Amino acid sequence: MRIFGSKKKDGEEEAAAAAASSSEAPDEHTRLLPNRLDSEARFLNADDPAVSPYNLWNVRLARFLTIIFTVVTFAWWILQLISAFVTPPTVHTRGAAFYSFGYATVSLLLLLATLLFFAVPAKSVRLLCIIMSVLLLLDIIVSLAVERVRHEERWVGIVSTAWTFLMSLWAVLVDRIVKWGKAEEEERLTGRPETRRTLGEWSEVAASSIIVLILDVTVFLMTLNLILRSIDTGLGAPGNRYWVDGDKYQIHVYCHGNKTDASGTELPTVLFEGGEEPVENGLWQFADAAVENGTISRYCFADRPGFAWSDNAPSPLTAGMASDALSEALVEAGEKGPWVLVSAGVGTVYTRIFSSRHGREVDGLLMIDPLHEDLLDRVASSRRGFFLWLRGVISPLGISRVSGAIFKGRSRGDRVWGRSITSDGRYLLAKLQENLVADSLSKREVISSKRIQNQKTPLIVISSGEKIKSDGAWQEKQRDLSHLTQNLIHWDIANHAPHEVWKVLEGRALIEKRLKQLVHGN
Structure with a gap:
């Protein structure tokens, strides 16, 4: 009876142990199968979802x-x-x-x-x-x-x-x-x-x-x-870069020539402002030639933020903010007026603001096929802005720039300020910034500048004949800009010149002739 009782007790203990074992929470190794070394284990199919x-x-x-x-x-x-x-x-x-x-x-x-x-x-x-x-x-x-x-x-x-x-x-x-x-x-x-x-x-x-x-x-x-x-980066900037806007970014400024002409007469410095592209792409060569032949004695230009050797500025960037950055960079460079301002296309918007804020230092305005503030909606179109952003997004790939360097022999100058700049991310960001505020903040700034513009400032407007013939609104606005001041010297139309008037012989000769009048006062 003791032996029987002992066997019964052992069976009850084994059952209790099994129940206790089965009541334990399964972990990742026990909840599906017993140990795989157990000869009695049954394995799952490889396609079973539990095999994961x-x-x-x-x-x-x-x-x-x-x-x-x-x-x-x-x-x-x-x-x-x-x-x-x-x-x-x-x-x-x-x-x-x-x-x-x-x-x-x-x-x-x-x-x-x-x-x-x-x-x-x-x-x-x-x-x-x-x-x-x-x-x-x-x-x-x-x-x-x-x-x-x-x-x-x-x-x-x-x-x-x-x-x-x-x-x-x-x-x-x-x-x-x-x-x-x-x-x-x-x-x-x-x-x-x-x-x-x-x-x-x-x-x-x-x-x-x-x-x-x-x-x-x-x-x-x-x-x-x-x-x-x-x-x-091995292509050194011709001028120097100067910190602006609380040392947030740098603006490149370049000056060349003497303050006086051959006779010792002190002449105003010509300050160039580029249009849709940097000054270096066309106007720089024109300026050098003008110094050599005595049309002008000295000139300066500064790259707008994101152009050529200048850094990009934080967004948003209005025309007035860019003009203030130019003023600050000129002061840092030790450059002072008097100035004769020469600008082209959309660059005339920036020049007009600069002129209104430095009225007594400006001896003349020469605007080449200028953009009227009423047409800034063309610069600010949403479609144009979207494609600028899209081109900017893919610009880090450098497809056009790399292929141009490898297969077309494009130089560093082409990429920094020349033909390839339109595919550069810095330039595209600058144009996108311009697009975002052109018909709002920048337009208000240029309208305000019109009200405070010195009306005695000598003014010359040179318009593109091709642009006027193809765009009736452009002709009307060119006429309106010829009344920017009360001292209009000339409004010329270069009949066979494109928007970039200086790119044809007729346009270059006309610009040089009128520029000489402003600088020498005759």
């Missing part, structure tokens, strides 16, 4: 961190997107904001692709991410090593590049973690790691590889463009 790397806590942690990084990157991407339109405090790049926005876009797309194809690791993706990280590391080195690039990008561009570099390494690490977790769970739950892939998995591998390959090509082009920018 998400069973492991470190895989889930990697996904959680990827989501966190994606949210942070998205917030940074939004900040860079906004900065082209309204620059937040301390987030100003002296180069185009499009470069840091480009790197932020690459890192955001890479993280989204990592999340989308998280459970399907691929060797091709890892290899492509490693290539990307090498290119990004080169970008970081160049950005830090080249002084001018470092000056333009500031901490914003360097942080964007470094973050993208770290995210490319993170994508490699995540892919490795998921690959290990997938093999671990397949061996535990099915008895062996699965080497085959379903059609759906192969499709995901192909899609993720194509996306990362496109990002690799994007980074490669950005690297080439960055190298090209670094090479262009």
Whole structure:
């Protein structure tokens, strides 16, 4: 009876132990199957949804961190997107904001692709991410090593590049973690790691590889463009750069010639303002020739923010703010009037504001096919603004600039101030800033300048005959601008000249003739 009672007691203890064991909370290794070394264990099919790397806590942690990084990157991407339109405090790049926005876009797309194809690791993706990280590391080195690039990008561009570099390494690490977790769970739950892939998995591998390959090509082009920018920094500015607006950015000022002519007579300095393009692209050569033949004795010009050797200014930037920056740069350069102001196209808007604020220092105004304030809506059209922004977004790829350098032999001068400048991100940002406020803030400023303009200032207007013939409204507004002051000397029409009047012989001769009248007073 004792033996029987003892056996009964042992059975009850075993049952209680089994019940206690079954009541324990299962963990990631016990909730599906017993230990795989148990000979009586039954394995799952490889296609069973329970066979998943998400069973492991470190895989889930990697996904959680990827989501966190994606949210942070998205917030940074939004900040860079906004900065082209309204620059937040301390987030100003002296180069185009499009470069840091480009790197932020690459890192955001890479993280989204990592999340989308998280459970399907691929060797091709890892290899492509490693290539990307090498290119990004080169970008970081160049950005830090080249002084001018470092000056333009500031901490914003360097942080964007470094973050993208770290995210490319993170994508490699995540892919490795998921690959290990997938093999671990397949061996535990099915008895062996699965080497085959379903059609759906192969499709995901192909899609993720194509996306990362496109990002690799994007980074490669950005690297080439960055190298090209670094090479262009070797083209020294002819003048000097001066800090303006509380040392936020620099304006390039160049002056040439003497204050007096050959007879010792002191003459006013001619201050040139470019139109749609920098002064260097046409008017600079004209000014040099005018000094050589004695038409003028001395001239200066300054690049507007984002043009040629000048830094980009924070957004928004109005015509009045740009004129104030010019005034500040001239003072820093030690340049004083009297001035004869020569401007063209949209540049006449800036000159008119400058003239109204420096009335006693201005001895004459010569406007070449000027833009009337009533036509600023053409500059401010939403369609034009959208395409400027779109071209700015793709400008970090440098497709036109790199191909021009390789296949067309374009020089550094072409890229800094010449034919290739229209595809440069800094120039595109400057034109976008102009577009955003042209028909609002800038228009109000130029209308105000009209009211306080010194009416005794000598005025000459030279209009494009081709522009007048093709645009009736343009002719009417040219006539109106000829009454800007009460001292109109001449209103000339260069019959066969385009909008850039100085680009034809007839236009150059007319400009030189009228400029000589203003400078010499005859």
